[in-house]
Amino acid sequence: xxxxxxxxxxxxxxxxxxxxxxxxxxxxxxxxxxxxxxxxxxxxxxxxxxxxxxxxxxxxxxxxxxxxxxxxxxxxxxxxxxxxxxxxxxxxxxxxxxxxxxxxxxxxxxxxxxxxxxxxxxxxxxxxxxxxxxxxxxxxxxxxxxxxxxxxxxxxxxxxxxxxxxxxxxxxxxxxxxxxxxxxxxxxxxxxxxxxxxxxxxxxxxxxxxxxxxxxxxxxxxxxxxxxxxxxxxxxxxxxxxxxxxxxxxxxxxxxxxxxxxxxxxxxxxxxxxxxxxxxxxxxxxxxxxxxxxxxxxxxxxxxxxxxxxxxxxxxxxxxxxxxxxxxxxxxxxxxxxxxxxxxxx
Amino acid sequence: xxxxxxxxxxxxxxxxxxxxxxxxxxxxxxxxxxxxxxxxxxxxxxxxxxxxxxxxxxxxxxxxxxxxxxxxxxxxxxxxxxxxxxxxxxxxxxxxxxxxxxxxxxxxxxxxxxxxxxxxxxxxxxxxxxxxxxxxxxxxxxxxxxxxxxxxxxxxxxxxxxxxxxxxxxxxxxxxxxxxxxxxxxxxxxxxxxxxxxxxxxxxxxxxxxxxxxxxxxxxxxxxxxxxxxxxxxxxxxxxxxxxxxxxxxxxxxxxxxxxxxxxxxxxxxxxxxxxxxxxxxxxxxxxxxxxxxxxxxxxxxxxxxxxxxxxxxxxxxxxxxxxxxxxxxxxxxxxxxxxxxxxxxxxxxxxxxxxxxxxxxxxxxxxxxxxxxxxxxxxxxxxxxxxxxxxxxxxxxxxxxxxxxxxxxxxxxxxxxxxxxxxxxxxxxxxxxxxxxxxxxxxxxxxxxxxxxxxxxxxxxxxxxxxxxxxxxxxxxxxxxxxxxxxx
Numbered sequence: 001x002x003x004x005x006x007x008x009x010x011x012x013x014x015x016x017x018x019x020x021x022x023x024x025x026x027x028x029x030x031x032x033x034x035x036x037x038x039x040x041x042x043x044x045x046x047x048x049x050x051x052x053x054x055x056x057x058x059x060x061x062x063x064x065x066x067x068x069x070x071x072x073x074x075x076x077x078x079x080x081x082x083x084x085x086x087x088x089x090x091x092x093x094x095x096x097x098x099x100x101x102x103x104x105x106x107x108x109x110x111x112x113x114x115x116x117x118x119x120x121x122x123x124x125x126x127x128x129x130x131x132x133x134x135x136x137x138x139x140x141x142x143x144x145x146x147x148x149x150x151x152x153x154x155x156x157x158x159x160x161x162x163x164x165x166x167x168x169x170x171x172x173x174x175x176x177x178x179x180x181x182x183x184x185x186x187x188x189x190x191x192x193x194x195x196x197x198x199x200x201x202x203x204x205x206x207x208x209x210x211x212x213x214x215x216x217x218x219x220x221x222x223x224x225x226x227x228x229x230x231x232x233x234x235x236x237x238x239x240x241x242x243x244x245x246x247x248x249x250x251x252x253x254x255x256x257x258x259x260x261x262x263x264x265x266x267x268x269x270x271x272x273x274x275x276x277x278x279x280x281x282x283x284x285x286x287x288x289x290x291x292x293x294x295x296x297x298x299x300x301x302x303x304x305x306x307x308x309x310x311x312x313x314x315x316x317x318x319x320x321x322x323x324x325x326x327x328x329x330x331x332x333x334x335x336x337x338x339x340x341x342x343x344x345x346x
Numbered sequence: 347x348x349x350x351x352x353x354x355x356x357x358x359x360x361x362x363x364x365x366x367x368x369x370x371x372x373x374x375x376x377x378x379x380x381x382x383x384x385x386x387x388x389x390x391x392x393x394x395x396x397x398x399x400x401x402x403x404x405x406x407x408x409x410x411x412x413x414x415x416x417x418x419x420x421x422x423x424x425x426x427x428x429x430x431x432x433x434x435x436x437x438x439x440x441x442x443x444x445x446x447x448x449x450x451x452x453x454x455x456x457x458x459x460x461x462x463x464x465x466x467x468x469x470x471x472x473x474x475x476x477x478x479x480x481x482x483x484x485x486x487x488x489x490x491x492x493x494x495x496x497x498x499x500x501x502x503x504x505x506x507x508x509x510x511x512x513x514x515x516x517x518x519x520x521x522x523x524x525x526x527x528x529x530x531x532x533x534x535x536x537x538x539x540x541x542x543x544x545x546x547x548x549x550x551x552x553x554x555x556x557x558x559x560x561x562x563x564x565x566x567x568x569x570x571x572x573x574x575x576x577x578x579x580x581x582x583x584x585x586x587x588x589x590x591x592x593x594x595x596x597x598x599x600x601x602x603x604x605x606x607x608x609x610x611x612x613x614x615x616x617x618x619x620x621x622x623x624x625x626x627x628x629x630x631x632x633x634x635x636x637x638x639x640x641x642x643x644x645x646x647x648x649x650x651x652x653x654x655x656x657x658x659x660x661x662x663x664x665x666x667x668x669x670x671x672x673x674x675x676x677x678x679x680x681x682x683x684x685x686x687x688x689x690x691x692x693x694x695x696x697x698x699x700x701x702x703x704x705x706x707x708x709x710x711x712x713x714x715x716x717x718x719x720x721x722x723x724x725x726x727x728x729x730x731x732x733x734x735x736x737x738x739x740x741x742x743x744x745x746x747x748x749x750x751x752x753x754x755x756x757x758x759x760x761x762x763x764x765x766x767x768x769x770x771x772x773x774x775x776x777x778x779x780x781x782x783x784x785x786x787x788x789x790x791x792x793x794x795x796x797x798x799x800x801x802x803x804x805x806x807x808x809x810x811x812x813x814x815x816x817x818x819x820x821x822x823x824x825x826x827x828x829x830x831x832x833x834x835x
Contacts, residue, residue, distance in 0.1 A: 209704050214692055221687040228644075228682050229696055230668050 011335050015327035022323050023316075032312055040310065041317065044302035051301060053186030056193055057259065058297035059290075061086070061251035063196040065275035066282075066289050067203040068247035073284050074207055075240040076220030081126045081141025082248045082272030085119040087148035089249025090256045091155070092118030094171065094263040097178045098160065104177035111178060111257050112195075112250065119249015120242045122148070127241030131234045137241075145272070153265055160263065170264035180258035189258040199247050204286035216240055248272065277325045283332075296321055347373050347408060347424055347502040347534050349394070354403035356389050363389040364400065365558035371503070376525060376535045378545040378552030380577055383630045383790050385555040387538045388430075391505045394536075395427035396420030407503075426501035428492050430508045436481035440474050444495050466494040470524045485608065486517035493524070503534040510544050511631065511807065512608050522548055540629045541807070542573055542829035574825035578792060590776075592800065593620035594655075596752045596784035597641060602650030604640050611636050611808045614650070618753060618784035623775075625799030625816065626788040628828055632805035634788050638755045641786060642674035643667030655752050671752035677761060679739045686732030690714050690725055690742060697746040721745035722770070737767040744774055754778060756787040760794065772798055792821045806830040 024034040045051050065082050072079035092114040102110060122144065129140035157166040180189040207213040215236050218226040223233050255267055278296060282288035303317030349371040356364040364386045371377040381387045393400045396414030405412050407423060414420040417427070435443055445459040460476055467474050472490040480488060489509060496504060506525075510518050525535055525548065539545055545552050546568050554561045554576040561576045597618040604611050611633040618624050626634035639645040641652065643664040651660045654670045662670070676682040684693060694717060695710040714727035721741045725734050731742060740763060747754070759775065760768040775785060775798075789795050795802055796816050804811040804827035811827050826832050 205704075209707070211695070211703065211705055214688075214695060214705060217692075218685045218688060218696060222681070222685045224682050225680075225685045227664070228674070228676065229685075229693075230665060231696070232665070 011331055014331045015324055018327040018331075019320060019324040022327075023320055026316070026319065027312070030312060032310055037306060037310055037312060037316075040306055041299060041302050041320070044305045045298040050186055053183060053188040054301045055294070055297045056188040057186070058300055059293050060189070060192040060196045060258070061255055061271050062275055062278060062297060063290065063293045064199050064247045064251035064254075065272055066278040066293060067196075067200045067286070068244035069275050069279045070203050070207060070284065070286055070289065071216065071247075072240050072244045073279055074213065074220050075216040075237055076223070077130075077237065077240065078138050079123075079126070079141055079241065079244055080138050080273075080276070081123070081144050082244065082275055083268045083270070084126075084141065084145040084148040084272075085122045085245040085248035086252030086255070086268040086272055087145075087152055088122035088245070089115035089119040089252030090263060090267040091148075091152065091252075092249070093253040093256050094155075094160070094174075097174050097257075098171075107177045108180065108191075108257070111253055115249045115253020115256075116246045117249070119245040119247070119252060121245070122249065123241040123243075123245020124238060126245075127238040130241075131237055148268075149266070152263065152267060156263060156265055168265055170260065170262045173262045174257065178257055179261050180254065182258070187259065189254070192254045192258050195250060195254070199250070200286060200289060203247075207286060212236070212239075274321070277321060281325050281328050283328075347532075348406075349425075349503055349534055349536075350406040350409075351390070351394065352404045352406070354390060354393055354405075355401045356393055356398070357401055362558050364393070364403075366403075367555065367558070367560055369553055369560070371534045371536055373534050374529055374532045375551060376529050376537055376549045378549035379536055379538045379555065380540065380542075380545055380552055380573065381555035381561075382540065382577060385577075386558040387555055388507060390555070391427060391507060391536065391538055394420070395425055395505055397427070421496070421499050421501060424500065424502040425505070426496035426499065426503070427505040428489060428496065428507065428509060430511065436479070438480060439476065440478050440480060440483070440491055441476035443480050443491060444476075444498070446495075462498055463494065466497060470494070470527070471520060484514070484517075485511075486513035486521070489513065489521070490517075497528075502532075503536070504528070505536045505538065507538045508540070509537070510539065510541060540577075540829065542568075542570055542826075542831055544830075545573075546570070570826070570829075570831065571822070574822055574829065577829070578821060578825045590621045590779055592622040593782060595619050595653075596622075596655055596782075597786065598651075598653040599637070599641065600651045600653075602637075602640065602647045602652060604636050604645055604647045606636055606645070609633055609636060609808045611805075611810065612649075614810055616803065616810075616813065618786050620752075620782040620784055621779045622801070623779065623785040623787070623799045624813070625795040625802045626786065626805060627790075627792065627795050627802055627824055628788075628805030630790070633808040633810065634805040635757065637805075637810070638674065638757065638786060638788065641753070642672055642755050644674065671748070671750065673747050673751050673754050675743050675747070675754070675756045675759065677757035679736070679743060680732060683743050684731045684739065684746075687730060689728050689730050690718065690723070690734075691727035693731060693742070693746055694727075697748075717742075717745040721774075736762045737764065740767070740771065744771065750781070751778065751783045753784045753786065756785070758789060759787055760789070760791075768794075792824050795824070796821065804828055806833065809833050 023038060027034040027037050045055055065086065069079060069082060093111045096111050096114040100110065126137055126140045126144060129135040130137040156170055160171045162172040180191055182189050215231045218229065218231060219233050219236055227233050251271065252268060255269070256263055274296065278289060278292045282292045299317040299320060303314040306312045306316060307314040351367065351369045354364050354367045367386065367390055379387050392398045394405060396417045396419050412423055414423065435446070441456065441459055441463060444463045463476055472494065474487060474491055480491065509521060513521065529535055537545065537549055550566050551563065552568065553563045554573065556577065556579060564572060595617045599614055599616045602614045609631065614637060628634050636645060640647050643659065643662060643666065647660065651658060653659060654672060657670065659667060659670060680686045691710050691714040694714040695705050698713065711727050718725065718727070721744060723738050723741045723745065725738060731739060734742065760771050763771065779785060796819065799816040801813040802816050802819060803813045804824060806828060807830060811833060
């Protein structure tokens with residue numbers, strides 16, 4: 001192996017090692033055996049078929065949101081509003097289930113379309129605030145996330161409350177016709193998995209080989225030049241927000257129809273934020289995203305077990321995920337600095 | 347305060363911006379510093395005011411050797427600079443800007459700042475509203491604010507970088523009065539300018555820089571001819587002009603006025619015919635860039651009409667201009683012309699009016715290879731354009747232009763290129779003329795303007811001269827016009 005490849009490998013492994021060191025330190029401080037705990041965390045998710053199905057179920061919304069986020073990142077946009085887009089998808093879906101009377105066979109496809117439409121419109125709203133209202137997309141997205149959460153609570157405790165009184169557990173369960181079919185008695189839905197795979201594959205090719213992807217890349221790298229080159233920067237940014245919203249809305253819709261079978265107050269469950277970490281950790285590469293999503297989901301499924309078996313708080317999984325992203329960015333920044341330093345010397 | 351600069355050298359990469367410049371300014375005088383763009387004026391003044399260190403050379407203030415690591419240190423030593431673009435904080439009020447750096451205690455005393463500001467304004471006849479936001483002031487008012495701020499900091503030497511650009515006539519009168527008053531009080535003033543009139547009116551002594559060196563030092567009363575020849579050097583002999591007969595008007599600009607935050611151009615009339623080359627001369631920021639951006643649809647004229655090939659474009663968008671057959675090649679290649687992170691192949695794919703959903707990469711690859719060959723770009727299809735040299739970036743920009751254009755607008759098409767590349771670029775451009783494209787371009791190289799243009803217009807401070815046939819004009823006449831002389835009232 002050449003020296004260059006060794007260096008590259010070193011840079012790739014450094015964040016993982018640093019995260020493990022940090023994790024061991026935290027576990028030791030908490031009085032646990034680090035090896036046992038980490039073993040439980042990484043292997044615990046695979047002890048039964050049911051757990052594996054849990055991982056698959058957790059992967060679906062995360063993969064969809066990350067796919068959407070890849071699009072807006074390509075255009076150089078910090079789309080913090082994915083949570084809100086998920087919520088909008090779930091709200092539209094719930095509305096369809098409650099209000100639209102269609103044959104049972106058409107209900108599920110309709111919920112899917114409604115979810116995508118809701119998310120896309122929410123994304124467009126953020127995009128319009130950004131391009132026409134000159135509101136930074138970070139603030140627009142974040143503000144609308146809170147609005148979405150408040151709107152959900154209002155609906156659950158107001159117009160959509162169950163007949164026997166409103167609770168934090170959400171609306172009445174959906175009729176069975178609006179439940180996504182699952183694999184056996186597990187939580188994984190084959191349709192959800194299929195949609196998520198299609199989503200990430202389409203985004204991969206869209207960004208790699210389509211004119212639209214190329215335009216978004218140009219806008220993301222230098223929107224002034226992109227405009228000069230004749231690219232409609234505003235329109236394409238709006239479209240990027242809408243496309244991301246579409247995927248996130250689908251994720252939100254699936255959370256309602258496949259996992260909870262109702263609308264609950266925190267239907268987005270922080271997945272929108274988590275998808276941001278996924279995309280950052282994958283270095284904005286679509287082909288890496290499924291791996292990262294898999295890792296994150298496995299940790300997420302195994303974390304609660306830690307609490308049961310070793311009486312450690314389950315938030316350790318989240319700490320690990322976030323720490324790894326931070327270390328990844330830190331190592332990348334350090335690498336960039338080293339390279340510039342080298343160029344200056346040369 | 348006496349200032350003495352000796353043998354100042356400052357390089358940026360290969361470029362020697364200051365190549366052994368010596369200059370002395372006596373207390374109580376206004377010293378002019380003249381020169382073209384890139385002559386080294388601003389670099390020298392940034393060295394003196396602590397914005398950048400020099401590579402070698404010494405600075406003496408009242409016979410004491412000093413060196414500054416920051417503008418703050420220079421101000422503490424009594425030297426302050428008034429920048430061409432005021433370096434204030436637009437979102438803050440006049441009073442807050444005034445107090446910045448002025449009141450050094452932890453808690454600002456607004457009351458004291460306010461009375462200081464009022465006193466200084468009264469003294470110079472400035473009318474600054476302490477509560478107005480700086481962003482809402484005119485350039486002239488911001489300059490006044492910056493000047494009283496420096497004076498309140500106890501500065502005894504003020505460097506003014508092109509202070510008369512973008513300010514109104516009454517503001518200029520007031521500025522000159524103020525400067526004379528300050529000089530009478532014993533302050534030293536360095537007046538950096540390219541405007542001959544201003545220097546002649548105001549300065550008692552002027553140093554002319556050219557190509558990073560002192561071209562000469564002149565005492566008042568000044569001889570304009572001497573200043574012009576010191577600034578621009580001697581012209582080379584004329585080059586044989588091409589014999590292409592101009593055709594139909596491609597671009598017609600009628601009574602166009604455009605306003606930007608820095609400068610306004612008014613009532614511009616100009617036509618460019620098919621196959622004709624019109625050169626725009628003038629120091630940078632004199633209005634020629636605004637006119638070119640307007641003709642490309644990048645800026646909107648608030649008055650007047652623009653026609654392309656007979657079609658009215660006054661209300662059209664940039665995209666419509668592109669479709670009508672106009673291209674604008676900017677001087678800032680990587681900031682405005684191309685996307686540094688994209689490859690040559692990706693640029694070629696984008697430049698081909700995309701049809702269909704997916705990029706046909708093999709086709710783009712072939713196209714890219716062909717253009718790389720034809721335009722002799724040193725690079726491969728997968729090379730990111732940011733890693734190309736300046737000359738190759740320019741070649742690629744020309745390679746990416748659509749084949750048939752009505753009007754081609756170029757900012758400094760050969761800036762930074764070597765002689766061979768320059769000649770090659772002009773061959774390409776003249777080839778386009780033969781296909782009926784009209785050319786409109788700027789250059790700061792007078793020889794280039796005279797050699798390649800059919801007609802030349804000169805800009806100075808937003809005014810445009812009447813078009814002159816290039817064969818009838820001499821570099822000297824150009825120099826006068828660039829220096830702001832010889833315009834109709």
